[in-house]
Amino acid sequence: MSYQQPQPGQPQQPGWGQQPPPAPKKKTGKIIGLGCLGVVGLFILIGIIAAVVGGGDDGNESSATPPAVTQGDTKKDEPKKEKKDEEPAKKATVTVTAKQVDFKKSVLAQGDDYTSIQVTITNNSKNDLDINPLYVTITDTSGSKHTAELGVDEDQLDMVKLAPGENVTGTITGKGKFDAKYVTYTDGLIGDSVRGNVS
Numbered sequence: 530m531s532y533q534q535p536q537p538g539q540p541q542q543p544g545w546g547q548q549p550p551p552a553p554k555k556k557t558g559k560i561i562g563l564g565c566l567g568v569v570g571l572f573i574l575i576g577i578i579a580a581v582v583g584g585g586d587d588g589n590e591s592s593a594t595p596p597a598v599t600q601g602d603t604k605k606d607e608p609k610k611e612k613k614d615e616e617p618a619k620k621a622t623v624t625v626t627a628k629q630v631d632f633k634k635s636v637l638a639q640g641d642d643y644t645s646i647q648v649t650i651t652n653n654s655k656n657d658l659d660i661n662p663l664y665v666t667i668t669d670t671s672g673s674k675h676t677a678e679l680g681v682d683e684d685q686l687d688m689v690k691l692a693p694g695e696n697v698t699g700t701i702t703g704k705g706k707f708d709a710k711y712v713t714y715t716d717g718l719i720g721d722s723v724r725g726n727v728s
Contacts, residue, residue, distance in 0.1 A: 622654035625725030638681040651696035658691040675703030
């Protein structure tokens with residue numbers, strides 16, 4: 530088959546000596562890929578938060594472990610210990626008080642199988658303090674920890690920034706019926722922990 534040029538004066542028809550334009554590329558693969566990546570990232574973030582909140586309290590007042598003392602350090606640290614004994618006790622930077630209260634069911638609660646603890650957190654430091662219900666855990670009398678069930682109690686502890694000298698009161702609610710022994714507030718997700726016994 531030979532290639533024929535159109536006669537002069539006749540319009541050139543598509544397909545005569547030209548390649549068809551490329552088909553437009555579809556972006557659905559990119560959109561689906563980014564959406565899946567976002568979901569995976571969200572699950573990773575939730576896992577990190579749950580691990581930090583669930584494993585932050587080891588039963589001590591503070592989650593920080595003291596450094597090991599070697600024989601060479603013993604002589605250097607002795608004068609410091611004597612000074613600490615002579616100084617008056619400093620007021621804690623954060624105080625937590627708690628008492629068990631009746632569960633006040635919100636529209637988000639599924640049933641009545643919850644336990645609510647009213648918590649008051651006071652900022653005695655010189656810096657602002659971030660408060661979030663996820664920063665508080667409940668430990669029951671058997672030693673089991675319960676994380677906060679968000680939005681199930683009408684009086685839930687609010688997310689606020691406490692200025693020095695301020696306090697906030699609200700409930701932390703755990704799933705199931707149990708007798709609470711103490712609550713633990715962690716300053717941020719990885720900060721120091723402060724415990725308050727439930728009365």
